[in-house]
Amino acid sequence: MGSTKSKKHKTKAKKSSAKTSPTNAPQQLTPETGAALFEDARSRLEEVFKALDIHPDAQARLMQPSLSLQVSVPVRMDDGSLKAFPAWRVQYDTSLGPAKGGVRFHPDVNQHEVTTLSFWMAVKCAVVGLPYGGGKGGVQVDAKALSSLERERLARGYIRAIADIMGPDRDIPAPDVNTDATVMGWMIDEYEHILRAQAPAAITGKPLSLGGSPGRVEATGRGALTVLDLWAEREERQPEDTTLAVQGFGNAAYHFARLASQRGYRVVAISDSSGAIYNADGIDVDAAKKDKTQQGKLAKSQQGKALSGDDLLALEVDVLVLAALENQLHRDNVGNVKAGAVLEIANGPLTSDADSALEKRGVPVLPDVVANTGGVIVSYFEWLQNRAGETWKEEEVHQRLDARLGEEAKRVLQRAEKDQVTYRQAAYRQGIERIAEAIMARGNCQDCR
Numbered sequence: 001m002g003s004t005k006s007k008k009h010k011t012k013a014k015k016s017s018a019k020t021s022p023t024n025a026p027q028q029l030t031p032e033t034g035a036a037l038f039e040d041a042r043s044r045l046e047e048v049f050k051a052l053d054i055h056p057d058a059q060a061r062l063m064q065p066s067l068s069l070q071v072s073v074p075v076r077m078d079d080g081s082l083k084a085f086p087a088w089r090v091q092y093d094t095s096l097g098p099a100k101g102g103v104r105f106h107p108d109v110n111q112h113e114v115t116t117l118s119f120w121m122a123v124k125c126a127v128v129g130l131p132y133g134g135g136k137g138g139v140q141v142d143a144k145a146l147s148s149l150e151r152e153r154l155a156r157g158y159i160r161a162i163a164d165i166m167g168p169d170r171d172i173p174a175p176d177v178n179t180d181a182t183v184m185g186w187m188i189d190e191y192e193h194i195l196r197a198q199a200p201a202a203i204t205g206k207p208l209s210l211g212g213s214p215g216r217v218e219a220t221g222r223g224a225l226t227v228l229d230l231w232a233e234r235e236e237r238q239p240e241d242t243t244l245a246v247q248g249f250g251n252a253a254y255h256f257a258r259l260a261s262q263r264g265y266r267v268v269a270i271s272d273s274s275g276a277i278y279n280a281d282g283i284d285v286d287a288a289k290k291d292k293t294q295q296g297k298l299a300k301s302q303q304g305k306a307l308s309g310d311d312l313l314a315l316e317v318d319v320l321v322l323a324a325l326e327n328q329l330h331r332d333n334v335g336n337v338k339a340g341a342v343l344e345i346a347n348g349p350l351t352s353d354a355d356s357a358l359e360k361r362g363v364p365v366l367p368d369v370v371a372n373t374g375g376v377i378v379s380y381f382e383w384l385q386n387r388a389g390e391t392w393k394e395e396e397v398h399q400r401l402d403a404r405l406g407e408e409a410k411r412v413l414q415r416a417e418k419d420q421v422t423y424r425q426a427a428y429r430q431g432i433e434r435i436a437e438a439i440m441a442r443g444n445c446q447d448c449r
Helices: 031-052 056-062 111-127 148-165 181-195 219-234 251-263 285-295 309-313 352-360 374-388 394-419 423-441
Strands: 067-076 082-093 099-106 133-140 171-175 243-247 266-272 275-278 305-307 319-322 341-344
Touching: 031 056, 031 111, 031 352, 031 423, 056 423, 067 111, 067 148, 082 099, 082 111, 082 148, 082 171, 099 111, 099 148, 099 181, 099 374, 111 133, 111 374, 111 423, 133 148, 133 171, 148 181, 171 181, 171 374, 219 251, 219 341, 219 374, 219 394, 243 251, 243 309, 251 266, 251 285, 251 319, 266 285, 266 309, 275 309, 305 309, 374 394, 394 423
Parallel strands: 099 133, 099 171, 243 266, 243 319, 319 341
Antiparallel strands: 067 082, 082 133, 266 275, 275 305
16 A cells, blocks of 8 residues: 555665766656646546545546646847747636646746646645645746846746736746746736736745745745654654655755754755765755855765765665656656655656556655645745735744644545555545535536626
């Protein structure tokens, strides 16, 4: 079953050739692989529909997004030329409330990927009881090749393109891959210029001076640690006896690794797109962050020996933490995994094939639709603060996050044990059950309006 108990593993590094290779080596997202990603994500619904006897009307609604918008965002480049970037905004289901989800700037963005991400957002918002539907946006662009002014023009152009379908009560964008509080600041400014009014609740993840929430930056990492703590407690496992290998070193991964180290967990490996580093005695996460900032590549850090991304995935650790991109573990490499458990901070880092393989081996997976909800929960808190004209103290935000996620994650873990299913199956049942109930409560004649 792989849902409740796991075997304890000794920490041992696989010998490395000291070469470095990208940690997101799996598969580049093309429209074809993006379509496969969406089909793979939807396939998880079949088990839920059967287990819960979901009404056919709700099933039909949940198999397709409610709204999918494709736009072209023209940007005047610094050299005077004009480039047009394809972009999307998808609202998957809004039965529980307005769509909620980030905007990513990445060269591999395509409609299928954005649709899949919006589907996952719908599920995760429902899993943790937020009054939101699922939304996601993306621009197909190499953000790292843009100047700051070009990025600002792109961000403002994107908002002009989707302004008609967004707003505090309709669709609320937030940061994602290669977007941050600065980008959200540009976006909310553009939206308010279009609206000719103040509307801080229209976008979350903003700078504090524009109505952002204290505690938002580290929220995803903090939430993932809350879920790990709950699992470790049920396993009767102490943090100091638990080793972690973290794939990824972006915002969520860094804050997770930093907070986990402070809690007593031993982070023995971390990575970014340049490669990985390994230290059996534990890595000084803040020192590694400083090295990455100064040298541009984590693989050059002196806090551990160089390791390839593939070797990090194969380390014999207690918990493998996946905090990079989608499809990192798949049928071709899941057999190399020696970790005792997997924690998903990235969206969809396991394909369904990899998920099934780990289940058969009894390796529990703490799924993304629970483990990475800290960011959207604090985005919800930001939305509440903006609508009420309030600002909460950071400690209050932390307490509210821990309480809400702790309660909902505990429900998932208990349901997995009660129903004898995996944590992912329990989480999907919790989320889809809530969405389906809202769909049916709205009546059977959705096309009569």
